Amino acid sequence: MGRLTVLIAAVVMNMIVIERVIASEENTSSTTQKADKDMIEKGAYLAKMGDCVACHTISDGQEFGGGLAFITPFGTMYSTNISSDKDHGIGHYSYEDFYAALHDGIAPKGNLYPAMPYTSYRLLTDDDTRALYAFFMNTKPVQQKNKDNDVGFPFNIRMGLKGWNLLNLESGIFQPVPDKSEAWNKGNYIVNALGHCGECHTPRGTLFAMDESKQFEGAMIEGYEASNITPTELNRQAWTAMDLEQLLRTGYSRKGTVFGGMYPVVYHSLSHLTAEDMAAVTTYLLDTDSAVNEVVEPAALTFNGHDEAAPGYGLYNAYCAGCHGVDGEGKPNISPAMAGNSTLDQAEPINTVAVLLNGVGDQRYSQTQSFYAMPGYRNEMDKQQLTDLINYLQKTWTTQKGELTQEKINMIISKVEDSLPDAAH
Ligand code: HEC
Ligand code: HEC
Ligand code: HEC
Structure with a gap:
């Protein structure tokens, strides 16, 4: 073999090798891209599970742009921009920064207020935290500045939260319980x-x-x-x-x-x-370990019959039966049943009182399904009527006794009013 042939052969060999290297590089880069894509998708699902969007997006605002107000006993604070924007969001976060924010409530800017539920997120596994990180580094950047918090001394000093964390954070990633499924x-x-x-x-x-x-x-x-x-x-x-x-x-x-x-x-x-x-x-x-796919015959919904002599009977028929049905059977796509209703069956009927006072706004449940709004009766019924009506609802459609005193109902009304966001803060 002459020198030239050897040279040509070597060049050809090299070219083949180079081509192979390029091909295999393309291969690995497409598998890493695939792995990244899977990771981002997993993170997107986990972000839904964690409901990050509910707190980090204002209505009509851009996704993850922050700015939602939280009224707390210490003052008003705002959720922050957690989009991938490097200036206003968290695009500059390292994985370690992200981990510390979710698990320990420590952001690069300092300790976070516990309105951010890191006391729960700290149970996240490392794998899931990584998937969330991959997702958040790939969200659409939102160029929106964070709002200043309006919290009183000493809570306006983030350092103060360090003490809170020491007292209130139990350490540890989630541990399975061995004798459970x-x-x-x-x-x-x-x-x-x-x-x-x-x-x-x-x-x-x-x-x-x-x-x-x-x-x-x-x-x-x-x-x-x-x-x-x-x-x-x-x-x-x-x-x-x-x-x-x-x-x-x-x-x-x-x-x-x-x-x-x-x-x-x-x-x-x-x-x-x-x-x-x-x-x-x-x-x-x-806590039904064994019965995940077992079809359990549902218990019949409670309906104990009407006591027409009870003062609540007339109130129910006048105000409620039109929507909820004469026998409390409800109407598909209009209003829920009273028979077997879990809200009515609370021993302390806080949510029944809340709904009767303030009503429930129009809520959409899916593309096709929504219920009517329910009006509030704050101005239509006095406290005695409210008490009579609630006792009637309990007696007729629940396992509760329906013997609440007006005093008890008054206490529940105060509980509801005191916890409304615009109450006395
Ligand atoms: C219940 C409301 C709520 C939920 C749910 C929530 N956050 Fe937050 N988050 C907040 C608030 C409020 C702040 C601002 C706290 C502060 O300024 O101290 C915050 C701050 C943060 C920060 C710090 C950002 C910065 O400014 O440096 C990160 C990161 C974060 N959240 C990520 C997430 C992720 C990821 C999820 C979902 C897994 C999530 N949050 C769910 C309320 C929430
Ligand atoms: C205009 C129709 C309408 C009238 C009148 C009405 N409701 Fe409702 N009610 C609804 C709807 C719709 C909901 C569910 C709203 C939602 O969650 O989207 C509801 C919810 C409730 C709930 C909460 C339970 C649940 O599962 O949502 C209770 C309790 C209740 N109503 C009791 C009453 C009583 C008592 C009256 C009479 C004083 C009354 N309602 C009058 C439509 C009505
Ligand atoms: C932001 C506050 C909030 C969070 C977070 C929350 N809930 Fe609720 N939940 C409520 C309120 C308020 C009610 C009462 C109103 C109602 O019945 O819908 C309720 C009612 C319920 C009910 C109905 C109980 C009944 O007797 O009718 C169930 C079940 C429930 N929640 C499960 C969950 C689960 C599971 C989670 C976590 C994945 C969760 N909730 C997270 C606020 C919350």
Whole structure:
């Protein structure tokens, strides 16, 4: 073989090698792109599960642009821009910054106010935090400046929050409970980490931290009670997994509708869960480990018959029966049933009082389904009538006794009024 041939052969070989290298580089870069894309998609789903959009977007505002006001006992604060914009959003965050903000409430600018539910998000696994990071670094940048908070001394000093964190943050990423099923454990993780259900449903103790000894026993939030959703209470009310799934996915079920602070949770977050994740949530909430796919015969909805002599009977027929039905059977697409309604069946009927005073706005549940609005009766009924009516509702359609005193109803009215956002702050 002459030198030239060798040279040509070498060049050809080189070209082949180079081509192979390019081809395999293209291969790896398309697999990393695919992996990135999967990660971003997973993060988008997790962001829905965590309901980030509900707090970080104002109505008619750009997604994740922030600016939603939070009225707290310390003053008003605003959610921040968490779009990928490098100047106004979190596009400059490293993964470590993002992790610290979600898990420890520590942003590059300092400690975050606990209106950001990092006390729940801290249970997130590292994998899920990474997926969320991948998603948030790829959102549409929103060029919108953050609003200044209007909180009083000493809470305007972010350093003060360090002390709060030391006292109130329990450490630790989610740990499965060994003697529970996979579905239950998954539900536990979804509900308590990203779902942050306890931030509304668990009463707060000293220093506004969730009181874990009373997990899910109910707490007031903006004029309603985020009701008791312990397994004991949900099972007492004869919720089946199917009822719960329907309520959490669509906003209504044969046991009533969601309203108040629960409506956006369903709309932005729970309605997007996969069937498997939803089954995990209901398994956990009802603590029915074995019965995920078992069809449970739903209990008949309570209807104890009318007591026509009771003072509430006339009120119900005059004001309510037109929408809710003479026998409380409800009307499809117009109004929920009173028979078996979980709101009516609260021992302390806080949400019944709230709804009767203030009504419920027009709520859309899906593209096709929406209910009418319900008017408030604040100016139409006096407190005695309200008491008579509520006792009648309880006696006729629930397992409660319906023997509430007017004094008790007055106490509930104050509870509702005191927790309205524009009350006395
Ligand atoms: C219940 C309301 C609420 C929800 C839900 C919520 N946030 Fe927040 N978040 C806030 C508020 C309010 C602030 C501003 C706190 C402050 O300024 O101290 C904030 C701040 C942040 C910050 C700090 C940004 C900065 O300015 O440096 C990040 C990051 C963040 N949130 C990410 C998220 C992500 C990701 C999710 C969803 C997994 C989420 N948030 C869900 C209320 C919420
Ligand atoms: C114009 C029709 C209309 C009238 C009149 C009306 N309601 Fe309603 N009511 C509704 C609708 C619609 C909802 C559900 C709203 C939603 O969640 O979107 C509702 C919700 C409720 C709820 C909350 C339970 C749930 O599952 O949503 C209670 C309790 C209730 N109504 C009781 C009454 C009583 C008692 C009266 C009479 C004083 C009355 N309503 C009059 C339409 C009406
Ligand atoms: C922003 C506050 C808030 C958050 C977060 C929240 N809820 Fe609620 N929830 C409420 C309020 C207020 C009610 C009462 C009004 C109603 O019945 O819709 C409620 C009612 C409910 C009910 C109906 C109970 C009944 O007896 O009718 C269920 C079930 C429920 N929530 C489950 C959840 C789950 C699961 C999560 C977490 C994924 C969650 N909630 C997160 C505020 C919240």
